[in-house]
Amino acid sequence: xxxxxxxxxxxxxxQGFLIFPKLFNNEEIQLLxxxxxxxxxxxxxxxxRKDANGTTVRLALWNQPGDGIYGMFxxxxxxxxxxxxxxxxxxxxxxxxxxxxxxxxGGAWEWHQDYGYWYNFGxxxxxxxxxxxxxxxxTKENGCLQVLKGSHHWGRIDHTLTGDQAGADQERIDVALxxxxxxxxxxxxxxxxxxxxxxxxxxxxxxxxxxxxALVCCYNAARNNPYKESLHPTYTPxxxxxxxxxxxVGIRRFAESGDVGWMGKNQGRNIQKSIDxxxxxx
Ligand SMILES: O=C(O)CCC(=O)C(=O)O
Numbered sequence: 001x002x003x004x005x006x007x008x009x010x011x012x013x014x015q016g017f018l019i020f021p022k023l024f025n026n027e028e029i030q031l032l033x034x035x036x037x038x039x040x041x042x043x044x045x046x047x048x049r050k051d052a053n054g055t056t057v058r059l060a061l062w063n064q065p066g067d068g069i070y071g072m073f074x075x076x077x078x079x080x081x082x083x084x085x086x087x088x089x090x091x092x093x094x095x096x097x098x099x100x101x102x103x104x105x106g107g108a109w110e111w112h113q114d115y116g117y118w119y120n121f122g123x124x125x126x127x128x129x130x131x132x133x134x135x136x137x138x139t140k141e142n143g144c145l146q147v148l149k150g151s152h153h154w155g156r157i158d159h160t161l162t163g164d165q166a167g168a169d170q171e172r173i174d175v176a177l178x179x180x181x182x183x184x185x186x187x188x189x190x191x192x193x194x195x196x197x198x199x200x201x202x203x204x205x206x207x208x209x210x211x212x213x214a215l216v217c218c219y220n221a222a223r224n225n226p227y228k229e230s231l232h233p234t235y236t237p238x239x240x241x242x243x244x245x246x247x248x249v250g251i252r253r254f255a256e257s258g259d260v261g262w263m264g265k266n267q268g269r270n271i272q273k274s275i276d277x278x279x280x281x282x
Pocket of ligand 1: 130201
């Protein structure tokens with residue numbers, strides 16, 4: 001188990017996010033990047049979400065971590081042990097997504113909390129978090145993640161549709177912007193940021209000539225098993241793998257990726273839009 005220091009734990013509780021520079025080494029991230037760039041299925045399964053300005057951000061989303069390189073990232077000890085420490089016990093894989101912010105056209109993400117969606121999927125407590133792993137350098141220019149430091153303390157905020165995306169209530173956002181520091185989370189390839197599911201976050205359009213791709217692995221505490229079926233899995237034990245598996249599997253490429261449970265265009269659209277699953281047209 002990779003133990004975080006007391007200070008790191010307190011920082012996460014206090015700020016709602018924690019950055020891990022170089023959590024993944026160059027070799028690991030190059031393997032991931034190359035796999036993603038060559039992955040026709042990822043390309044095929046990707047779909048767009050319009051932001052408030054009508055610009056589209058592309059993503060691909062899947063429910064099971066699988067045995068391929070994406071799964072090795074999502075299941076490796078150096079990430080999952082941290083998640084378990086921060087969420088106070090066993091976690092399982094809730095889903096992963098590849099955010100494909102393409103040069104010059106990659107759209108924005110509006111201010112939201114992930115729990116703004118996940119609450120509606122039957123998760124009773126905000127015992128959930130995500131890890132964003134940078135494949136490319138994430139800068140202000142290419143639309144890096146922005147967070148409102150400490151905003152997770154406000155608890156869940158109502159979400160309404162903005163473009164194709166469910167965004168947090170604008171009135172609250174206006175106040176939050178006055179009360180919390182806005183942090184641009186600049187990352188180098190291989191850096192990761194773990195953020196609490198109630199942390200308000202967004203990102204700008206990519207106006208640069210450089211791509212900003214990131215793998216985001218999302219986890220739920222095992223003790224927070226959703227009370228109902230939804231588009232994301234109920235408790236499914238996560239089988240952790242040694243960190244060395246990333247390289248081993250990455251070199252084999254797509255050979256054993258298995259069924260990751262892609263969320264196709266329609267389901268993916270519903271997840272991103274969903275304020276209440278029942279309200280959304282299929
Ligand atoms: O990639 C981004 O800029 C934002 C992603 C996001 O909002 C999320 O994963 O919840």
